[in-house]
Amino acid sequence: MKQLKNLVLIAVVAFTVVGVLPLSSVSAQSSASLSIAPKKSYVIEPGKSIEDKLAIRNIDANETLKLNLRVIDFTYTDDSGTPKLNLNQDTEPTPWSLRSYMEVPEIVTVKPGNSSTFDISVAIPENLGAGSYYSAIIYSTTAPDGGNVGLSASGVTLVFVTVPGTVNESLTLKKFGAYNGNVSGLNGYRHFMMDEPRVIAYTLENKGNVTEAPVGTIKLKDMFGHEYTINDVNPSKSLALIGQTRTFQACIKLNSQDVNFQGSKAEASTCTSPGLWPGYYSASIDIFYGQNGNNTQEITKSTFFWYLPLWFLIVAGIVLLFVAYFIWRIVVMIRGGTFALGGGSRRAKRAPARRR
Amino acid sequence: MKRLDVKRRTPRIHRAVFRVRTLFSEEFLALILVLLVFTVPAAATTRFENRGLFMTSTEPGVTTSYTVSLSYMTPEPVGSLDMLFCISPIPYDPCEVPPGLDASQATLIDQSGETGFSIHSKSVNHIVLSRPSSMIMSSNSASSYVFDNIKNPTDIDKSFSIRLKSHSSMDATGSQIDFGSVKGQVSRGIGLETQVPPMLIFCAAQQVESDCSATNEIYYSDMGTLDENETLTTQSQLAIGTNATGGFVITANGGTLAAGTNTIDNVTSPTESIPGKNQFGINLVENSTLGVGRNPEGEWANAVPTDDYGQSNKYMYVPGDVIAHSPHVSLMRKFTVSYIVNTAPSLRAGIYTTTINYIASGRF
Numbered sequence: 271m272k273q274l275k276n277l278v279l280i281a282v283v284a285f286t287v288v289g290v291l292p293l294s295s296v297s298a299q300s301s302a303s304l305s306i307a308p309k310k311s312y313v314i315e316p317g318k319s320i321e322d323k324l325a326i327r328n329i330d331a332n333e334t335l336k337l338n339l340r341v342i343d344f345t346y347t348d349d350s351g352t353p354k355l356n357l358n359q360d361t362e363p364t365p366w367s368l369r370s371y372m373e374v375p376e377i378v379t380v381k382p383g384n385s386s387t388f389d390i391s392v393a394i395p396e397n398l399g400a401g402s403y404y405s406a407i408i409y410s411t412t413a414p415d416g417g418n419v420g421l422s423a424s425g426v427t428l429v430f431v432t433v434p435g436t437v438n439e440s441l442t443l444k445k446f447g448a449y450n451g452n453v454s455g456l457n458g459y460r461h462f463m464m465d466e467p468r469v470i471a472y473t474l475e476n477k478g479n480v481t482e483a484p485v486g487t488i489k490l491k492d493m494f495g496h497e498y499t500i501n502d503v504n505p506s507k508s509l510a511l512i513g514q515t516r517t518f519q520a521c522i523k524l525n526s527q528d529v530n531f532q533g534s535k536a537e538a539s540t541c542t543s544p545g546l547w548p549g550y551y552s553a554s555i556d557i558f559y560g561q562n563g564n565n566t567q568e569i570t571k572s573t574f575f576w577y578l579p580l581w582f583l584i585v586a587g588i589v590l591l592f593v594a595y596f597i598w599r600i601v602v603m604i605r606g607g608t609f610a611l612g613g614g615s616r617r618a619k620r621a622p623a624r625r626r
Numbered sequence: 627m628k629r630l631d632v633k634r635r636t637p638r639i640h641r642a643v644f645r646v647r648t649l650f651s652e653e654f655l656a657l658i659l660v661l662l663v664f665t666v667p668a669a670a671t672t673r674f675e676n677r678g679l680f681m682t683s684t685e686p687g688v689t690t691s692y693t694v695s696l697s698y699m700t701p702e703p704v705g706s707l708d709m710l711f712c713i714s715p716i717p718y719d720p721c722e723v724p725p726g727l728d729a730s731q732a733t734l735i736d737q738s739g740e741t742g743f744s745i746h747s748k749s750v751n752h753i754v755l756s757r758p759s760s761m762i763m764s765s766n767s768a769s770s771y772v773f774d775n776i777k778n779p780t781d782i783d784k785s786f787s788i789r790l791k792s793h794s795s796m797d798a799t800g801s802q803i804d805f806g807s808v809k810g811q812v813s814r815g816i817g818l819e820t821q822v823p824p825m826l827i828f829c830a831a832q833q834v835e836s837d838c839s840a841t842n843e844i845y846y847s848d849m850g851t852l853d854e855n856e857t858l859t860t861q862s863q864l865a866i867g868t869n870a871t872g873g874f875v876i877t878a879n880g881g882t883l884a885a886g887t888n889t890i891d892n893v894t895s896p897t898e899s900i901p902g903k904n905q906f907g908i909n910l911v912e913n914s915t916l917g918v919g920r921n922p923e924g925e926w927a928n929a930v931p932t933d934d935y936g937q938s939n940k941y942m943y944v945p946g947d948v949i950a951h952s953p954h955v956s957l958m959r960k961f962t963v964s965y966i967v968n969t970a971p972s973l974r975a976g977i978y979t980t981t982i983n984y985i986a987s988g989r990f
Contacts, residue, residue: 301829301841301843302829302830302831302841302845303827303828303829303834303838303839303841304827304828304829305825305826305827305828306825306826306828307823307824307825307826308824308825308826308868308870308872308874308987308988309824309870309872309988309990311813312814313684313813313814325823327825329827329829329837329838329839330829330838330839330840330841331839331840332840332843333841333843347948350989351872351873351989351990352875352948352951352989353875353987353989353990354946355877355946355985355987357879406987408985410983411845413981413983414845414846414981415846416846416848417846417847417848417849417979418846418847418848418849418860418883418967418978418979418980419846419847419849419860419862419883419965419979419980419981419982420845420846420979420980420981420982421830421831421832421845421846421847421862421981421982421984422830422845422981422982422983422984423828423829423830423864423983423984423986424983424984424985424986425826425828425985425986425987426985426986426987426988427988428987428988428990430990432813481990483785485714485715485785485787485809486715486716487714487716487719499719501714501719505871506871506872506873506953506954507783507871507872508872508989508990509990511990519953529926529955529957531867531868531869531955531957532825532827532837532867532869532958534869536869536955537871537955538926538954538955538956538957539871539954539955540928540954556715556716558715558787558807558809559809560678560679560808560809562679562680562681562684562810562811563678563679563680563681564678565676565677565678566677566678566679566715566806566807566808566809568673568806568807
């Protein structure tokens with residue numbers, strides 16, 4: 271009986287110890303440093319296919335990179351360009367899915383510090399209608415063993431296919447105006463701004479069956495006739511996905527500079543101060559969209575905003591007070607009082623009594 | 627006498643306004659409004675309707691045929707149609723010639739609707755069609771013009787436009803009648819890259835170099851023994867950069883810490899660490915209270931943690947959330963992820979584990 275009691279006690283202690291101690295076993299894992307193409311676009315006619323090669327680079331100089339590849343669907347997260355990835359393979363394909371038409375290898379291995387290419391193919395069936403189709407290739411490193419919190423890194427290539435033909439294109443302009451980039455979505459639009467506006471935005475709802483990348487111009491005009499032109503309303507070539515209400519942002523003044531990205535030249539752009547004067551601004555937008563062989567659609571709209579920084583409001587308030595004061599003084603003087611800068615007017619104060 | 631008393635009581639400002647009001651009576655204001663309404667539309671112009679462009683081939687740099695279609699809207703005699711190829715579709719913008727485009731060898735091979743046109747003049751980016759000035763058959767009539775031997779532009783990153791104008795003169799001079807633009811875009815069936823292709827570089831480990839060239843090759847973190855009185859912490863690192871103009875996002879995926887069916891609740895909004903309460907959360911900034919984490923490292927500042935995961939001493943974790951992003955090109959930037967675990971006394975014993983899959987993707 272005592273032996274049994276001891277055994278139970280040992281078992282309880284052992285269970286408790288195992289329960290609270292972390293795992294410490296480790297198994298080798300591949301590199302988790304990769305370089306991939308973030309986006310690929312193709313035009314494929316119905317009944318035809320393409321075969322392409324995608325490159326993967328193993329940035330890690332010491333470890334081999336082993337990746338599992340699969341095709342997943344994605345849509346939009348919000349009104350920005352953030353993809354919402356559907357990692358669950360068991361869900362129904364989206365109406366615009368390429369999962370059934372795209373083939374990628376299941377595993378790719380890349381030696382340390384090397385690059386490798388792999389084949390992908392996209393075959394569009396004869397009966398597939400014209401429009402946009404898109405899915406993503408996800409590259410996943412193997413899951414680790416050990417520890418409480420395991421880490422794995424994955425990269426994604428967004429793949430877009432345009433099937434040419436007569437498509438349904440429908441963009442509706444929902445909002446347009448000065449935009450505060452610190453507030454996301456439609457809440458970022460402002461008719462009154464105390465900080466100098468740097469971004470003009472417009473929000474388009476895509477009700478068609480094709481992704482759209484609008485082009486066009488925005489013009490701003492201040493009270494004194496100064497004109498500011500944004501020549502490219504979509505400098506990042508951003509897309510409004512099918513069903514998405516997308517906000518596009520354009521800098522009033524764009525500062526572009528060449529930067530060295532991993533040994534190659536890249537152009538980096540940021541919004542800089544456009545040097546706007548305080549006051550009233552009118553803004554007009556003229557945007558175009560349309561696929562090859564379809565009508566070119568045009569959307570125009572005008573709006574306005576006030577740029578009134580705090581310092582300007584204070585100065586304007588002081589000036590208004592002074593003006594009001596001098597007008598009052600002039601009125602008093604005209605009615606028989608004496609005008610004395612900064613002082614009172616005895617005659618003015620006595621005037622009503624004299625009138626009586 | 628009574629009237630004088632009323633006047634005396636009336637504030638002076640009201641009297642002043644009354645005088646101005648007599649100058650601008652309701653009738654006078656109405657007249658101004660009517661004049662505005664009737665004078666503004668006089669400046670309006672008419673756009674071609676049903677404008678479109680069909681390029682037989684959209685391969686950059688190839689010589690192909692273009693079909694321009696449009697509907698004339700204004701019932702006036704038309705003698706010429708001006709077609710100017712520019713990057714911008716806006717008629718009054720300066721015209722930048724699409725790189726690689728050549729319309730100087732174009733031939734008009736077919737026309738329908740309003741016909742009788744021939745090429746009056748042509749250059750690299752300009753074609754003028756001409757005919758004896760005659761009234762259009764009916765406004766809204768659809769017309770199309772097919773040109774052969776036009777060499778496509780070569781820049782696949784920029785769309786281009788043909789600015790259209792109709793004139794009553796035969797040489798596209800004088801005032802315009804209708805106007806409008808059609809948009810075109812070259813693209814490749816298969817992306818043959820002649821420039822540096824967009825790339826996304828990403829790595830994750832317990833410790834990484836800012837350029838991802840090396841990691842400490844540890845892809846897990848032990849947090850120690852769960853203790854209801856103590857917050858367990860650990861950290862890992864991510865580095866990312868891209869030359870893609872759309873920038874990137876990183877999402878965190880995977881469940882919360884679990885041992886079989888028992889789980890430690892993930893924090894669903896930015897919350898401070900509370901020992902004794904089940905909490906699992908992360909953030910991407912330096913935390914003074916627990917002495918864990920670092921602010922993002924790297925000179926390029928447009929890659930940042932999202933608002934929810936960028937608050938010092940506050941943690942959360944919702945699977946699938948975007949934890950960091952950049953809206954544009956971003957040089958390499960390193961993020962340190964802090965993890966916290968708090969446990970309630972009632973938590974069942976077990977080995978609590980999870981795997982967080984950080985997914986980096988471009989933006990569309």
